Amino acid sequence: MEKKVQIHKNHTTDDCCDTSSEVKTPTHSDNDGHEHDEETGEESLLKSRWRLWLSLTILLGFVAITQLFKVEIAKPVEIALMTIAYLLAGYNTLERAFRSLRRGDFFNEFTLMSIATLGAFYIGEYSEGVAVMIFYEIGELFQDLAVNRSKRSIKALLDVRPDTVTVRRNGTQQTVSPATVQIGETILVKPGEKVALDSTLLTDNASFNTAALTGESRPDTKRTGEVVLAGMINLDKVIELKVTTAFKDSKLSRILEMVQDATARKAPTQLLITRLAKVYTPIVFGLALAITLIPYFFMSTYVFNDWLYRGMVFLVIACPCALTVSIPLGYFGGIGLASRNGILVKGSNFLDVLTEINTVVSDKTGTLTKGVFKVQEVSPPPPDGGVNEELFIQLLAALENTSTHPVAKAVVEYANLQKTNWQGLKVEAVVEISGHGLKGVIGGKTVLAGNLKLLQKFNVSHPAELEQIVETIVVLAIENQYAGYITIADEVKEDAAQTVADLKALGIETVMLSGDKTTVVQKVADQLGIVRAYGDLLPEGKVEKVQELKNQGKKLAFVGDGVNDAPVVALADAGIAMGGMGSDATIETADIVIQNDQPHKIVSAIKIGKITKSVVWQNISLAMGVKVAVMLLGAGGIATLWEAVFADVGVALLAILNAVRIQQMKF
Template identity: 35%
Template structure:
């Protein structure tokens, strides 16, 4: 996946061979040192690298060569592969584990002969032959386990250390000590059983491979959200060619093509309905379970499901430009980015392995001279246990797996975090500033009151007034016209004149119609016979006259969205202060704020001043998020610590924001805050248990209370437990 902008280029690579946080940190450091690399971010959980670089100085091959020099392998990430690289890697790890288990199980069987309480278990005599054990262990140690030696070699060559170093040291100590015992007693073989540790090295390697296999499978589930989104994209579409629907591959659909969408079919592109009516299930994009009615002029989106009617549509966005493709891109970039909290884990991992090796050596020396009375075997066992149990795998997976699971679950419910940083920082927000129009309200004015004077009939008056407003482009006029359509077919307009800022004059059915402000009526010497308190409610009031007689008073307002009040109440219960920031007049803003339960209102603010108002709040040591949808909100969205854009808003607002909520539903803002808090809590749990595991495990291993193979099992399953904890985020109900 590459994008080019002048000389700046971005590339995503699939990286193979990483085993712990030290691996990803080493690749990241190595790439960032290359001349021409602007930024390289390596994600251990996704096993990918995202690199921005100057194409005039570097190319893809040079980046891959650098990764290979560091001891790993890389290929350019291919989108929409039938089988992604992680699935291929899981299959490979499964094969390797099975082979390792086949050669290790006989050695495991021999362990029954070592303990008095298992003496009754039958062990074939040929398995107790040191040369048979040596042969089996050698296959595992240098055939299956060669990957650990290779990783350790490259790590040490690049002046760093990783999990491979610990595994190679620990298993080699057990293996070569056993070889030494065999050679030392070669003349006495067959006379008595030797205390060998071939099974320790082989079983350690097998258990570590099993742990890595479980870990890979669990990590695969953490990106299930992306897989689901990719899988729901249809592979073909029915396109009209010479008036006949023809099934073609989705990649051949062009802009402005006419498509036929049959009932039950998945919609292949973003399009506008030309003809037909149907209900469309958009839950895969918005998380809303109820289908949405679609008819001529409505927009439909790729991968949504056409439920019951045939639609004839025109393609408006295809391929990578569809809403679905953009969602997939945003979620992938968020999962590939690095949260600030991960820096702690990276810093610890960078020094962890050298510290562990030092502790292991100290353990051996102290044990040999002070606790085991010079017993080399027991001291060696303790050293191996320390080396193995201290692998920092869980620490490296603590953050990225939570980020993947949390951002994926949010995307499934219509909340798109652009970066891991946005996902983490939303947790700190204590103040949310809302734009009014299009954010709290629907953004389109509607008639809320149509007061007709007593001596007139609504059915006679309303069609005339609605018809008169039909030729005006003003939003208030549109609202009045739409209201009048419920009263039948509107009559023809004979003359029309717009009076800017005041209203309109028209002739309908030979009657003179005047609709406008109080000032317009004053200019025409028309008496307002019935006053109202609509203006006190923050509504726009228009007066209508027919043949110079006041006949109706009309109140128009931008209606509050159905979920706005509930969303704001929930945010306040979460301890977040809510503020309305709008350019509208104070009276209107206060009325809307009262309806939704906001007490702090900043009204009459020019678009250029919105960012300054956000900055004022930040100077009061508040952590501010801004929610908006319009072009005029973009500076404030960018200025706030977290910008949240309505998915129904302008492209500029969405681009300036850190989070996009689909369908413009404010309850999705609640979901965003909730998901951030749960994800950060999950990360902290993972980091705590990863560090606690090592802090507790190392002293136990050093004291001799943990056999090396048990240490290997504990190390392997510690990583799995961290990943499984992260996967709990995928079950969060939003």
């Protein structure tokens, strides 16, 4: 995927007020099939501004000369000046209307506005026709500015990958394209530089700015062996990284692809307005024609130009610009706000889905808990048993070091933190007993380390109260004599309890599903305030539970991170993945990705969805209410083209400003 990508409003398509957020390559084919270079949004805006201000200058100069200084201007000169001003102001609109007509698309905003203003010229209202077109183009200009602004947060994400990377090859440092770096190679990153590829840290420790990926402003400190993702910014010193993922497969590359496709999925409200616009526009043309012609058959004083003027006023008022601009802009603003907060929403339709959620179903490990096992309690036998606490930890760590199981790693990590010299012990004849633990010989003595099933297998007696311990337990036995235990548990994330509480405040129930044993799941659920929690579930068990909830009429989101969560993420109304350390399958399947793995972002995502939908419906109500009122006044001959301008451009500007408001909100 190419890095150099432009995001801007598409000025070459003719859909009504197109605010599509497609990410376009530098060239494309227009509607006539001709290939041409496309202007950047800034270049297009600059040209539009120049034509618009020149047109406005001509109009204001004409008004000042004729109204303030009472200078008579010959009609041919007036027509010439107003025609120049009109063509300057209406260049974009007239061009798009012409292309629409060539394609047989008569009923669109550009044709509507062109007919209305040309009609004003026909009846001799030259300055009004120019004024309407100028104000309309001012509205278009504000629309472009708003769209460009709304895209900055997402466009910034597209710029976080560096073009080059320093790689160590054959004893030298070479600057190459990230796409050419192979998995396993060592790259160097200087202070202030962005990491180009997913890697593991070789240097002792380093601090990174992860805001582009996670929305988190605080520096993130990594240690040797920990994962560093593309897009992170090195903060303090030159570091070395070992590349673990090809450039095209990095998490950041996949995120960028998702961003490019995000707003292509339209919300139901957008689709409804699009469908209505196709019916609405021809009806408006028909009514304007009826207003102009039907009175001829009923009024003896009928004057064609007077009723044509009313018809033109009606057309300008009826222009659906406020709706077709502000609604997609509102959704795009919501997606941008989510992106700035480290939440990737893959389509505006999912913002609508989030507003309907009444149940959040969550995995436990890696979602509500950290997914990192830690030693919680150390309980060696009394000292008179011949094993003190230090020796107990040394024996346990020495034997567990022969295993790659997460529990074994937690034991070794704890022993290292306690600075016990377990490395000096020689472990021999190690046997791993599946589902039970380890057996080995240390210092000529047989040592067992594992769960209670291991003691039962070798008929080692142990205190009965050990059976009541909820956490994962690792027991030690020496020469078939019980020698103590430790407990290991996964840590609950700092914001997990607050997340559950805030969801409850929104009227949303939290349900927890896990493959962990039921006693552990229930303990975590009690700690977090979750009423319904289910453990000992295989992936198909999770699917059954979610389907059961859906059959009860629940509108639910499922939040998970593991490969086994992908099926149920796909089944949920809104699938949410923990994207920081989540599995690729789950991230690809999910509709929403939380990039920093913080559960509280679920609450933020739901609130952003609600705010976005609220703003969109505010705009719909405002636009329709004002337009209906002024259309009635226009049809009755009360409203002029000036009121029509307010009803169209004015309402559109108010709706745009209301939509832009979303981008200023903070979470």
